[in-house]
Amino acid sequence: MGIDIISDEINEIFFERKPIPVPYNYRIIYKLSQIVLIINLSNRTGNCSVLKLHVLSSALSSDEEMSRLVYFLENKVLVKYPFIRMEPALNRAINYGLAEGIINQRNDGKIFVTNKGENLYNCLMEDLEIMVRDKEFLSKFGKKVTDKFLSIK
Template identity: 40%
Template sequence: MKEQELNIKKLSFTQRPIPIPADYRPMYKIALIVLTLRLCCRAETSNLLKLHLFSWALSSDKNISKLKDYVTSNFQTDFSVWSIEPALNRALQYAIAENICDVVNGKNYKLTEKGFKFYQMINSDTELFDKEKSFLTFIGKSKITDSRINAMSNQWNINYAEN
């Protein structure tokens, strides 16, 4: 464009309230990451795929029920692919930047002391994240291990690659 075509004398913006769903708010996702690391991960450390599994499960009551059924059936029911969402990846970046969690061995995420304090603050409010805390406590640290996550994701290749 030529310089003369850009003859703009005034440019203004009007801020309008736009509701952003909670699933896309970084602080909401960071809180879920903290709860997941504390309540469902040994040594408060997790790989990315496990964090995505729990983020997917917590995104709807249907997904919570599906994962609960899978666990209570001793991993015998059919379980399909879960979603990988960019909002979780962004929240992890913010959590690392704020020293809420650290990257360990280049691939796992670990809750820091600041993250633990954030967990205590969340946990002290009995109404905050009530459904999420109940579900994550039900799952606990021993029901869905990293080896179970790997086995589940390997099923993707077997069951869904050909379809």
């Protein structure tokens, strides 16, 4: 009984794939652009640890997260909960960037921007209307987030 009654009445099942909108902050090109900005605007050495990428990407996710990171930078005290989120979207963008030759990875694991990535960076910086908040925040606070600072326990 039960399922047999249903299956006797159903001749065909159709699945229609509907497009699912992906929020901008989960799109690979957005995250890859963010990675290129983070590496170029928040490092004196031109390379960046994956941890630093995650910390700054998390901070850029909202004004509240930005404020939380700034407070931590200035006071060395965590507010409410840790501000580091390991984002799968960022990891996918790193993998995509490596595959496309936009970024590369040193033997010590740090990520750096290739010539192809520099071209992307220059395009992002020339456009005064794109990722303005990210550029301003990274220019002001990015270099304060050092690997030594991130190792504070």
